[in-house]
Amino acid sequence: MALPNIQPERYEQLLADKVAGVKAQFVDFTLPDIEVFDSPKTHYRLRAEFRVWHDGDDLYYVMFEPGDNRNPVRLDECEMVSPRIREVMFELLDLIRENPALRFKLFQVDFLSTLSGELLVSMLYHRPIDETWAEEVQVLRRQFNIDIVGRSRGKKLIVERDFVIEKLTINDRVFEYKQVENSFTQPNGEVCKKMIGWALDVTQNSEGDLVEFYCGNGNFTLPLAQNFRRVVATEISKTSVRAAEYNIEVNGIQNLDVLRMPSEDLTLVLQGKKETRKVAGLALETCQFSTVLVDPPRSGLDDETVQQVCAYDHIVYISCNPDTLLENLHTITKTHKIERFAVFDQFPYTHHLECGVYLTKY
Numbered sequence: 001m002a003l004p005n006i007q008p009e010r011y012e013q014l015l016a017d018k019v020a021g022v023k024a025q026f027v028d029f030t031l032p033d034i035e036v037f038d039s040p041k042t043h044y045r046l047r048a049e050f051r052v053w054h055d056g057d058d059l060y061y062v063m064f065e066p067g068d069n070r071n072p073v074r075l076d077e078c079e080m081v082s083p084r085i086r087e088v089m090f091e092l093l094d095l096i097r098e099n100p101a102l103r104f105k106l107f108q109v110d111f112l113s114t115l116s117g118e119l120l121v122s123m124l125y126h127r128p129i130d131e132t133w134a135e136e137v138q139v140l141r142r143q144f145n146i147d148i149v150g151r152s153r154g155k156k157l158i159v160e161r162d163f164v165i166e167k168l169t170i171n172d173r174v175f176e177y178k179q180v181e182n183s184f185t186q187p188n189g190e191v192c193k194k195m196i197g198w199a200l201d202v203t204q205n206s207e208g209d210l211v212e213f214y215c216g217n218g219n220f221t222l223p224l225a226q227n228f229r230r231v232v233a234t235e236i237s238k239t240s241v242r243a244a245e246y247n248i249e250v251n252g253i254q255n256l257d258v259l260r261m262p263s264e265d266l267t268l269v270l271q272g273k274k275e276t277r278k279v280a281g282l283a284l285e286t287c288q289f290s291t292v293l294v295d296p297p298r299s300g301l302d303d304e305t306v307q308q309v310c311a312y313d314h315i316v317y318i319s320c321n322p323d324t325l326l327e328n329l330h331t332i333t334k335t336h337k338i339e340r341f342a343v344f345d346q347f348p349y350t351h352h353l354e355c356g357v358y359l360t361k362y
């Protein structure tokens, strides 16, 4: 992870600069007024990874300047991470420093926290870990009320859980999400709530069904199910699909099915070019998909998936990479009009910006 230069006093200006950059980048398109969703100025990141530096008897966290992996910067404060991570991270290292069984060949500590106040800490080692380590680590668990995962080559030890439970209030309703260590979750919880709220807003009064590609643990899917008759969503990661299934159950959502399948395969199934037992019993032929939601990785949508999303009347495109969004929009806007365009400042003080685009077929 690179170290952002946190400047709360310049936050508004930096965000305005980013928005101006997006306007310039998308100048080829007729954009509606851009909706801008800001971030808390400090303590906004719910997950963070830190390298651990050993220097004689000393032990400290380091980060690197963007583009410079050679010169570590010692961290004695961190304004970027959530209050829960901040509360624990330095005191945790103080205890590790004094305990040879915990500090020996520890090279990285990852934190996954929630707005609901839970915290999972992953400790990564360049040596085997065993039950002795699992005993020793209990002192950290008790002191900070955290869950801990130890990782060494080919081995994962879990003390007591490898997940956290997030609770997000979206339009007065609380949604509960299982978020599992080492699987994708949105890093900025407050901004994530705004993204879900925006997606709910653009799809309100929708008719028909929703198909979603790249659904993760159901982050958007669970709340959006209320705007549709049926929802079918797909995701490639087994861990995320299992979490989504748990989340569907615990939130009592009845009209949503999640498939573990690459989006490329679901595209082929929907086009009638592929058959698979995975969709047996879903009666996909009875679905009336009016809307598609995509939230792809940075690489954006492949050509086949672009063709597939263009088959629907409405498209909600959430993007973490304006470059690939731009490329995909060149094709999508041949058939669809951009109705809404939003930017979400998931990553303050960096050049990254999350975008949301809502399009309707001409």
Ligand SMILES: C[S@@+](CC[C@H](N)C(=O)[O-])C[C@H]1O[C@@H](n2cnc3c(N)ncnc32)[C@H](O)[C@@H]1O
Binding pocket: 184, 185, 186, 213, 214, 215, 216, 217, 218, 219, 220, 234, 235, 236, 237, 240, 261, 262, 263, 264, 295, 296, 297, 320
């Ligand atoms: C940017 S994340 C979005 C996840 C989710 N929408 C959320 O808000 O948390 C992209 C997701 O796409 C999944 N993914 C990556 N390649 C995929 C593919 N070819 N087919 C389906 N899912 C894929 C990843 O596992 C990841 O969960």
